[in-house]
Amino acid sequence: MATKQQARLQAAKDEFVTQWGAIGNSWGVNRTMAQIHALLMVTPDPMSTDQVMEELKISRGNANMNLRELVGWGLIRSIVRKGERKEFFEAEKDVWKIFCIVTRERKRREIDPVQDVLHRCQDQTAGLKGTEAETFQKQIKELSDFVATTSRIMDKVASSQQSKIVPLASKLFK
Amino acid sequence: MATKQQARLQAAKDEFVTQWGAIGNSWGVNRTMAQIHALLMVTPDPMSTDQVMEELKISRGNANMNLRELVGWGLIRSIVRKGERKEFFEAEKDVWKIFCIVTRERKRREIDPVQDVLHRCQDQTAGLKGTEAETFQKQIKELSDFVATTSRIMDKVASSQQSKIVPLASKLFK
């Protein structure tokens, strides 16, 4: 009986890890990174590099690189147990914290560069006269204003307490 | 003089198109698609496939495919002028509308699949007992609840009038 239940649990975990990897792709993170993250999110104890390699059937280089990257994002952290040479990893499990980290990263990768290019375009065309130029300036300005607002909202959301924002959002958008 | 100003404007447009393409990548849309979109956003008159090919130095197949895709998203529309065989394209220029389209598309591609997989995992493990199973269920449930809220917010935002949401958001997140 216990075996059968464990098999069902294992199957669910496997599906979660596999699918999270696939979804990761559409979020612009590579499959392996997303899979490692998923695996650590549903594994109660910290895992070593070798355990991750074994579980996901990936090479040492791949495991190492993506574990580092996840540590860099702050989505997992490394654990050193006294008396053990090996390093272990555990995931941040608090969903709101995960969300804040991902939001900050996406802002950095997806919003900031847009803002930069829009500002450069505004500077480059400042003072130009004529219908063509004015059409361009108007469009860029509208984009720019909108992106600036988006940017501020993301900063604000990603740095607030869940207890403050979620009830507010739920009320607003119910 | 006029020539010099036009050169500056052209340079700014080129930079905008090029960079928008690069940024598109980090948003998960291919470079060409993003470049065509950028080009049409800053071109007052509708453009033909040949003009787009010429401007971006891309093949007919590439131009056609990405123009279709953009039409599919609703980010550009096709124009037929009477007496002309050729089809022309113009971009949606209203920034809020663009935002709504992109938000809906991103929800469809990035949020809905996550919700599906989380629900399947919940179903598969419903009723399982034991610490391991309960830890898994708890984590999945927290993710699931959070994603459900996100999903509702995106639906709501993407279907509202800018005039209603933006002032509200600005006030909340100032």
Add this chain to the structure above:
DNA sequence: TTTAACTTTCAGTAATTATTGAAAATACGA
């Protein structure tokens, strides 16, 4: 019809991105 302007498709190829595996580097305990 026929013709020609225009659009679509798609097999082949190019460009990009991800992964491996083994060698080099590092760091810990004796």
Add this chain to the structure above:
DNA sequence: TCGTATTTTCAATAATTACTGAAAGTTAAA
């Protein structure tokens, strides 16, 4: 310090994704 367990790096390769160009398909005017 040395020996070894562990981590990191990176050139080679595999997998994926994007693009081309030419041929096939479509449509509208003559």
